Amino acid sequence: MKLLVIEDEIKLADYLRKGLSEEGYVVDVAHSGIDGLHMATEADYDLLVLDGMLPGIDGLAVLAALRQSKQTPVLMLTARSQIEDRVRGLQGGADDYLVKPFAFSELVARIQVLLRRAGGPRNGSEPTVLKVADLEVDLIRRKATRAGQRLDLTAKEFNLLSLLLRRQTEVLSRTELAEQVWDMNFDSETNVVEVAVRRLRGKLDQPFQWPLLHTVRGMGYVLEARES
């Protein structure tokens, strides 16, 4: 899941980037309405966190311009608690709003609700619970179980597993995994993918009778149930 935070207060923007990354999201930040609008229009984000008070073009103007081409879910942040601003935001196409100052946990909860709604029956083609053999991954509750046992995964391990499961039986290269899960360009000096795969295997496969995550030499990794 890829989020764009449009917030001009550098400290708050950094805090949101860090916190949401730890929750397992890939996070981009824009510090002005112009930059944010450009990024939101050019790239496909799953959700926008949009501050209302921005220099230049403000949040409502960004929202109005964005809505001409995109229906990306938007969570607006506002320092003003006046009812008129909330109404204007919602009329302008915001999906939800949060009044500053807010608790980080509430922000995360609101984001989850909006993502669930966006991925739900309304326009959703993708199921939110994925299965292969005795592995089950709930993308919304961010919970993975194998043979009924809960797997204790970090946010990145969960994202890695989700991606492999979504594309099960397909061989995914290290480069692709690095880009999709870590949002970075693959650097041959780093073995971050291999390390993460090894850790994931320790939790996903080692405690159980047969492996689901396989290495395809020279190509990458594939998640599938194999006859043994």
Ligand code: CA
């Ligand atoms: Ca602001």
